[in-house]
């Protein structure tokens with residue numbers, strides 16, 4: 001198994017990065033749609049119904065599969081011999097940031113379902129702030145995997 005993972009390591013990493021790009025694209029875009037939805041999409045308006053379709057498709061066709069692919073290829077690399085030294089600190093910081101990112105994914109999913117039922121209670125400002133969460137996490141993760149400062 002270890003030899004197999006070593007042989008395919010760079011392909012797995014390439015697939016991991018493609019999945020990460022897709023996941024992040026969705027995580028940046030969905031809260032932006034929620035800003036429009038909260039500020040301009042009054043219940044059952046034409047705009048609101050269009051936004052519901054866009055949000056559902058973005059979540060189901062891009063964000064969910066991309067998160068599963070990111071985790072799958074990421075864990076394959078975790079199990080590749082010699083890739084991660086758990087005595088270093090950076091893998092723990094990355095793991096923590098990735099767990100928060102996954103939790104934020106769950107939070108966005110719950111908010112999407114509220115919008116779909118016309119039950120959103122949050123303001124556009126909340127979703128503007130929410131937009132910053134994946135940005136900050138992405139910056140931390142990329143510094144951890146590339147610079148490996150500790």
Ligand code: HEM
Nearest residue numbers: 020070071074075077078083084098101138141142145146
């Ligand atoms: C979802 C769970 C994740 C797991 C289990 C995981 C695991 C890994 C592992 C083991 C590596 C190889 C590290 C190395 O070769 O030094 C890696 C590389 C990488 N990861 Fe992740 N990762 C995950 C999510 C993410 C996320 C969310 C991002 C960005 C926002 C990300 C960005 C990267 C990048 C850019 C690399 C390439 C670093 C290099 O050039 O070696 N990963 N990941």
